[in-house]
Amino acid sequence: MGRKGKKSKGQLQLELQRAAEEQQRHEEKERLLKLEQDTLAKHRARLDEELDSKEKVLEAERLDEESGIVARMKGERKQNLEYEQAKLQDRINWQKFISCTSRPNVAFENEITTYMTLVREEPPIEIEDALRKCRESEEIVGDLMELYCKAKEEGDTARQEWCMRYIYAVRELEVEQIDEATAYLLQYIEKKEANNAMQVFLQWGQQNDDIKVGFWGHLQSKGFRAKQIDHPKIQITLDMPKSIAQQSVGHFIGVRSLYTTYDSANGKDPSTMSVGGMIRVDLLSIPPFSKKVKGWTIRQMPSPGQELLRLPYPNPEHQTGTAIAAQSCKIEYKVPSHVLVGRSPTISFWDTQEEKWSTEGIADISWEPDSRKISFWSACLAAFSITQPRHLDLPYRHWSLRPVAPLLCELKIQAARYELHFLISEDGLRLKGPDEPELQQVMFAPPEEENNPEAGGTGPVQPTPGGGHKAPRIRSPATLLRELRDCGLNLMPEDGDAEHLEGYTPKCAETQARAYSDLSEIAAYYDIASSRHNKSLPKERALVRIRDNPLYDEFDPLDPDCDTDYTSILFFPDKSCFVQSLERITPCAETLKAGHVTHASLYLCFAKVPEPPANQADLLASLEVTCSSARFVESVRQTMQLMRLLCFV
Numbered sequence: 001m002g003r004k005g006k007k008s009k010g011q012l013q014l015e016l017q018r019a020a021e022e023q024q025r026h027e028e029k030e031r032l033l034k035l036e037q038d039t040l041a042k043h044r045a046r047l048d049e050e051l052d053s054k055e056k057v058l059e060a061e062r063l064d065e066e067s068g069i070v071a072r073m074k075g076e077r078k079q080n081l082e083y084e085q086a087k088l089q090d091r092i093n094w095q096k097f098i099s100c101t102s103r104p105n106v107a108f109e110n111e112i113t114t115y116m117t118l119v120r121e122e123p124p125i126e127i128e129d130a131l132r133k134c135r136e137s138e139e140i141v142g143d144l145m146e147l148y149c150k151a152k153e154e155g156d157t158a159r160q161e162w163c164m165r166y167i168y169a170v171r172e173l174e175v176e177q178i179d180e181a182t183a184y185l186l187q188y189i190e191k192k193e194a195n196n197a198m199q200v201f202l203q204w205g206q207q208n209d210d211i212k213v214g215f216w217g218h219l220q221s222k223g224f225r226a227k228q229i230d231h232p233k234i235q236i237t238l239d240m241p242k243s244i245a246q247q248s249v250g251h252f253i254g255v256r257s258l259y260t261t262y263d264s265a266n267g268k269d270p271s272t273m274s275v276g277g278m279i280r281v282d283l284l285s286i287p288p289f290s291k292k293v294k295g296w297t298i299r300q301m302p303s304p305g306q307e308l309l310r311l312p313y314p315n316p317e318h319q320t321g322t323a324i325a326a327q328s329c330k331i332e333y334k335v336p337s338h339v340l341v342g343r344s345p346t347i348s349f350w351d352t353q354e355e356k357w358s359t360e361g362i363a364d365i366s367w368e369p370d371s372r373k374i375s376f377w378s379a380c381l382a383a384f385s386i387t388q389p390r391h392l393d394l395p396y397r398h399w400s401l402r403p404v405a406p407l408l409c410e411l412k413i414q415a416a417r418y419e420l421h422f423l424i425s426e427d428g429l430r431l432k433g434p435d436e437p438e439l440q441q442v443m444f445a446p447p448e449e450e451n452n453p454e455a456g457g458t459g460p461v462q463p464t465p466g467g468g469h470k471a472p473r474i475r476s477p478a479t480l481l482r483e484l485r486d487c488g489l490n491l492m493p494e495d496g497d498a499e500h501l502e503g504y505t506p507k508c509a510e511t512q513a514r515a516y517s518d519l520s521e522i523a524a525y526y527d528i529a530s531s532r533h534n535k536s537l538p539k540e541r542a543l544v545r546i547r548d549n550p551l552y553d554e555f556d557p558l559d560p561d562c563d564t565d566y567t568s569i570l571f572f573p574d575k576s577c578f579v580q581s582l583e584r585i586t587p588c589a590e591t592l593k594a595g596h597v598t599h600a601s602l603y604l605c606f607a608k609v610p611e612p613p614a615n616q617a618d619l620l621a622s623l624e625v626t627c628s629s630a631r632f633v634e635s636v637r638q639t640m641q642l643m644r645l646l647c648f649v
Contacts, residue, residue, distance in 0.1 A: 059575075059597070059598055062597070062598075062599070062600075063574060063575055063598070063599075063600050066599060066600035066601070066604055067600050069600070069601075069604065070600045070601045070603075070604070073601070073603065073624075073625075074517070076625070077521075077625040077630060077633070080625060080626060080627045080630040081625075081630040081631065081633075081634050083627060083630075084627055084630050084631050085631070088631075103136075103139055103140055103143065104140065106140060106143040106144045106147055106166070107147065109166075112140070112144075112166055112170075115140065116169065116170065116173055119133060119137070119173060119177065120173070120176075123177070123180040123181075124177055124180055124181045124184075125181065125184050126181060126184075127178070127181045127182070127185065127202075127204045127213055128204060129181065130177040130178045130180065130181035131178070131204055131205065131211055131213070133174070133177050134174040134177060134178065134211050135210075135211070137170050137171070137173060137174050137177075138174070138210060138211075140170055141167055141170050141171065141262075144163050144166055144167050144170070145163070145167065145482070146479065147159070147163050148160055148163035148164060148167070148478075149476060149478035149479045149482055150476070150478070151163060152478040152492075152642065153476060153477060153478045153638045153641075153642070155641070164267065168264070171260075171262060171264060172264065174211070174260075175258070175264070178211075178213060178258060179307075179308050180307075182213075182215070182256055182284070182308055183302075183307035183308040185202075185215065186217075186254060186284060186286050186287060186308070187287060187299070187301075187302075187307075189217055189219065189254075189286055189289075190219070190289045190290065192217075194217075194219055198218065198219040198220050199216065199217065199218055199219070200215070200216065200217040200219065201215075201216055201229075201231075202214070202215040202216075202217075203215070203231040203233045203234050203236075204234075205233070205234050206233065206234065207233065207234055207235040207334055208336070208337075209234070210260065210261040210262075211258075211259070211260050211261075212234040212236075212258075212259050213234075213256065213257065213258050213259075214229070214231035214234055214236050214256070214257040215254060215255070215256050215257075216229040216238075216254065216255045217252070217253070217254040217255075217286055218245075218252060218253045218254070219252055219286070219289075220252065222245075224242065224244065224245035224253060225242055226239070226240065226241050226242045227239075227240045228240075229255060229257075231257065234257075234259070235333060235334035235373070236257045236259060236279070236332070236333045236334075237330075237331075237332040237333075237375075238255060238257065238281065238329065238330065238331055238332075239329060239330035239331075240255060240329055241327040241328070241329060242327070243314075243327035244283065244313060244329075247311075247313060247314060247315040251285040251286070251311060252285065252286035252287075253283065253284070253285070253286065253311075254283075254284040254285070254286045255281065255282070255283055255284070256280075256281070256282045256284055257279060257280070257281055257333075258279070258280040258282070259277060259278070259279045259280075259333060260277055260278055260280075261276075261277040261336060262277060262278070263277065263278035263350075263383070263385050264278065264350070264383070265278075265350045265355075265357070265383075268355060268356075269355070269356045269357050270390070270496050271389060271390060271496075271500065272348070272356070272357045272387050272388070272389060272390065273387065273388060273389075273390045273485070273490060274348075274357070274385035274386065274387050275339050275340070275341075275385070275386050275387070275388060275486070275487070275488035276335040276336060276339040276341065276374075276385065276386045276488070277335075277336065277385065278350075278383050278384065278385045279331065279333050279383070279384050279385070280382075280383040280384075281329070281331060281381045281382070281383075281384070282310050282381065283310065283311040283312075283313045283381050284308065284309065284310060284311065285309040285310075285311050287300065287302060287309075288300050313329075313380060313381040314379070314380060328361070328363070328377040328378055328379045329377065329378055329379075329381060330375060330376070330377050330378075331375065331376060331377075331378060331384060332373055332374070332375035332376075333373070333374065334371070334372055334373050335372045335373070335374055335386065336372075337372065337437070337438065337441075338438050338439070338441045338442070338486070338487050339386075339438060339486075339487055339488055340436065340438045340439075340487050340488040340489060341367060341369070341372075341374070341386065341488070342388075343367070344365075344367075345365060345367050345374065345386050345388075346359060346365070346386065346387050346388065347359070347362050347365050347374070347376045347378075347384055347385070347386060347387070348362070348384070348385060348387040349362065349378065349380065349382040349383060349384050350382060350383045350384075350385070351382075352382075357385075357387050359387075360379075361378060361379030361380055362376055362377070362378050362379070362384075363376070363377050364376060364377045374386065388488065389500065390490055390493075390494075390497055390500075391490075391493065391497040391500045391501060392416065392417070392490065393415040393416045393417050393418070393489055393490055393491065394415070394416060394490075394493055394497060394501060394648050395416065395501055395504060395648045395649060396413055396414065396415055396416075396530070396645070396648050396649040397414040397415070397416075397649075398414050398529070398530050398532075398557070398558065398649065399411065399412060399413040399414065399529070399530045399645055399649060400412050400527065400528070400529040400530070400557045401424075401523055401527065401528040401529070401636075401640075402527040402528075402549060402552075402554065402555075403523065403524050403525060403526070403527075403549055403552055404423075404552050405552060406524070407425065407426055407524055407628075407629060407632040408423065408424070408425050408632075409423070409424050409523050409524065409636065410422070410423055410424075410432070411423075411424060411639065413491070413643070413645075415489075415491070417489075418434050418436075418489070419433070419434060420433065420434065420489075420491070421433035421434075422639070423472075424477075424523075424632070424635050424636050424639055425474070425632060425635065426629075426631035426632040426635060427474045427631075427635075428474050428475050428476045428477060428479075428480065428635055429474070429475060429476070429477040429480045429481070429635065429639055430443075430472050430473065430474045430475075430480070431443045431473075431480060431484070432472075438487055438488075439484075439487060439489075442473065442480065442483050442484060442487060443472065443473060444470035444471065444472060444473055445470065445471040445472070445473045476638075477635060477638040477639045477642055478492075478638070478642055481642055481643070491642075491643050492642050492643065492644075493643075493644050493647070493648055495647075497648070498647065498648070501648070503535060504535065504647070504648060505539050506539065506644070506647040507539050507540075507541075507542050507646050507647050508539050508540050508573060510573035510574070511539075511540055511541065511542050511571050511572060511573050511646075512542070512641070512644075512646055512647070513641075514571055514572075514573065514574070514576065514601075515542050515544070515571040515576075515646055516637050516640045516641045516645075516646075517637055518571070518576060518601055518602035518603070519544065519602070519636075519637075519640065520633045520634070520636035520637035520640065521602070521603060521623055521625055521633055522546065522602065522606075522623055523632075523633070523636045524622075524629065524632065524633075525548070525549065525550060525619075525622055525623070526546045526547060526548055526549060527546065527547040527548075527549045527555060527557065527566075528544055528545070528546050529544065529545045529546075529547075529557035529566065530544065530545075530557075530645070530649045531543045531544055531545050531568065531581065531583065531588075532583060533581055533583075533586075533587070533588035534646065534649060535649065536587070536588060537588065540572060540573055541570060541571065541572060541590075542570070542571045542646040543568055543569070543570050543571075543579075543581060543588065544568070544569055544571075544646070545557065545566035545567065545568050545569070545583075546566065546567055546569060547562075547565055547566045547567070560583070560584055563582050563583050563584050564582065566583075567593075568580070568581035568582070569602065569605070570590060571646075572598075574600070575598040575599060575600055576598065576599060576601065576602050576605055577592055577596060577597065577598040577599065577605060578592065578593045578596045578605060579591060579592055579593060580592070580593055594610075595610030595611070596609070596610065603620070603623055603624075606619065606620065606623060607620055
């Protein structure tokens, strides 16, 4: 084969020129193609913008036109509700009237202040008298709490603050009354029977009372040793170290234990809540005893404001570097039977300087579930309580609401610790589960209500797991949720709780109000379930799923095979719409369903579907709120609003 000749310089230049021309033609072609694509994209964007602007104009006109319809329907709903509530309130007022109670009417501020003034003008002498007045005051607190719950349901923040202000004031008055009686006791302590060691043991109340008091006094200024103070009647035990006397030199020592099922700091610490009541342990100075001089009894009277002298422990004037850690006090008391206590509870004391709960200096906490006694060692004497984070039962993992009978629906919530079951009716809210022993008092009515035909808030007597029969307990939504909070189960979260939960932002108030109002109107006929996509949406949007359920069947909203049986609804502050979102598909598809548009209310979304069903007229008639359904709809709305179901799921 012949040898291939080498290209000449001219040939190489010619090839290079042709390659350059080809590259230039290719680049020009790409430039023209890109120019065409950019022009087409701009044209499409302009068309989309014009179409979007046109759709926004049409949507604004549509929402403006529908706002009048919605205002009329919501106004009729409000009138029907007010009419039904007025009839119910008349019956309640009549029951209160025939009960002939002498308690002040807490709806009037002047009656509350008059009561408090009269109580202060007659200070009690005996502890028994003080406890009797405290029980009377707690009845007034109960009335105020009822008013608070009503304001909570109505979203009246100012009224809630007003109620809580007087609840705090009345309970401070209760402690004042016990302090007055304790001061009198100390003034005349020598008249009480003392043992051979010159010690006085006194206790008032029973182990299950809401308020109970124990007192121990050492009627000598010397000779104090480490002492166990046992009050078996009220189930309170204290171990006082010898350093108590060393830091209170020159004083006759008294130790008062005051337990109340409420705490004076409820709600003051925004991140922590107390459960199981509060035990206040005070180290008191017993004043000098009276003297007999020439037939006269001379008694030194304390100056005003010094009737009850509390001694600090530890005393800053006698404190050493190791005194606090080495000489702690042991405190033990019984926790009420209705309180849920975890395996490793936290004990805190109320720091009056910082206005918050503190665990500093508290150790060796022991909880005995069988006896329901809790004990701990503390480096100081103060007001103690079991505490837990307010958000302990948040967030909700999922929830669902389904009709089970005419104007009756069941709400299931999987909270952080428990799965809870509620029944919502026109009479209010009822707890159905979990079947925990601590929650029995919330779930079932006491015997006096079961046997009283005039007692409200109970359902038909039903068999219980233990083989007995009890009447279910029904309360207004806020009342029952408050009782659950007293048990240690907080299902009334606030916006501030979201700060402690990663990835949660409360939905805006307007979106929540619209969603809860609209969803409550369909709760009697549709299953309503949470969506996992709701958390990822902006705070102005909220997503739920619904499913038609006219036969009250039970479906599993978490079953992937049932995903397409549910329709997703997207709520905005001023509108709602059906969207294409499915649980199994991520991210959330916020695109409107084919043929659908946004409307000013969920009712109008049903009324103006592109392809109405054959029973459209009957369906719309059933969704209208009438006098017969107004109270049920309001119970559902209040329950969803109080639990903040769209914010913490």
